[in-house]
Amino acid sequence: MMRKALIFAALLVGAISVSAAGQAAPEAPPTLNMQNWPLPDTVSPEGKAATAAAASQAMPDPLPPVADIRKLIDAMQAAMGTELQKRYDVRIEASTIAGVPVRIVYPKGVSALGDGPVLLNLHGGGFAIDSGSLTETIPIAARTGLPVVAVLYRLAPEHPYPAALDDALAVYQALEKDRKARQIAVFGTSAGACLSGQLVAKLASLGRPMPAALGFLSGSADLSVRGDSESWMPGPGFDWVAAYAGKTAMTDPILSPIRGDVSGFPPTLLLTSSRDFLMSPTSIFARALHEKGVDVRLMMFDGLPHAFWAYMAIPESDQANEVVARFLKEKLDAAGK
Structure with a gap:
């Protein structure tokens, strides 16, 4: 039962993500995609098995109500989080910062946030669920030896933009009271990548110092357009970006940072994969940052x-x-030297 739940949840993680709002997916003839394209031998046996298992499962039609999806993904996070917590020997604390609920992941040997370096995570989940506040953070806390603060920001559709951004900004500013901006690094996956970029764009618009680094892990910095990879690879079965954006124009330079001045962005790592439907927008953002002289790496x-x-x-x-x-x-x- 748990295996089936995790496979279904994995499908939803891929489906409940980001795509250009207000645009109907263009009709196209059948094409090769993750479901019928043989996996290359460059992928590990474990990767092949996991990908094939996810691809073999049909997306429910109709989809469950968002409340039910949240319960399922929460169960996935709890199950996978428990395994990761055992593997990495971290401590997880539920807390509140600046009135915003957070999860703080402490690596072994670290007992408090103190006033030293810290990582701020904005989880994925299409702005509507929490598909990563444990799975995205536990390995990073353990591997860096630094505490990670995962912001449990308000979710769409109940709380449209800028609610999530306001929550992220409030937590960031609270952390900044005890340390300099260069002692903070921000990262997020999927919708969390988008939100991470929006946070940095917001800080730039306020004239605030930049964090030491940005981890933009498979997202889009322009919600107003659809990239090529979104047209030929399986993507969301539905679109919650419009619900997230609310009444804000998709070309707004904070909502879509690439529409503004990104020259002041901190060193940025962008991560994607060749069967990631957000491969195009991730790589487009990498190029835009590079053209503005930002220290950027695309993996x-x-x-x-x-x-x-x-x-x-x-x-x-x-x-x-x-x-x-x-x-x-x-x-x-490097920033602390």
Whole structure:
């Protein structure tokens, strides 16, 4: 039962994500996609098995109500989080910062946030569920040796933009009271990547100092357009981005940072994979940052689906988490010198 739940949840993690709002998916003839394209030998056996298992499961039609989806994903996070907590020997604390609920993940040997370096996570889940506040954070806390604060921001559709951004900004500013901005690194996956970019854009608009680094892990910095990979790879079966954006124009330079001035962005790591339907917007943002002189790195994994590191227990997930942890730690160390 748990295996089936995790496979279904994995499908939802991929489906409840981000796509251009207000646009109908263009009709196209059948094409190769994750469901019928053989997996390459560059993918580990574990990666092949996990991807094939997820691809073999049909998306429920109709989809369950959002409240039921949240319960299912919460159960997935609890189950996977328990396993990760045992593996990495971390401590998880439920807390509140600036009136916003958070999960704080303490690596072994760290008992409090103190006033030292800290990582701020904005989880994925299509702005509507929590598909990563444990699975995205536990490996990073353990691998960096730094505490991670996962913001449990308000969710759409009940709380449209800028509610989630306001929550992220409030927590960030509270952390900044006890340390300099260069002692904070921000990262997020999927919708959390989008929100992370929006947070940095908001800080820039306020004239605030930049964090030491940004981990933009498979997202979009322009919600007003659809990239090529979104047209030929399986993506969301539904679109909650419009509900998230509310009355804000998709071209707003905070909602879609690429529409504004990104020249002041901190060093940024962008992570994607070749069967990630958000491969195009992730790489487009990498190019935009590079053109503005930002220290940017784009890392692509082969053959794996969207945000695989957040829900697949495979060697490539370990590799992805190591890439993220090393980048964030290196930039925090460099900024502190």
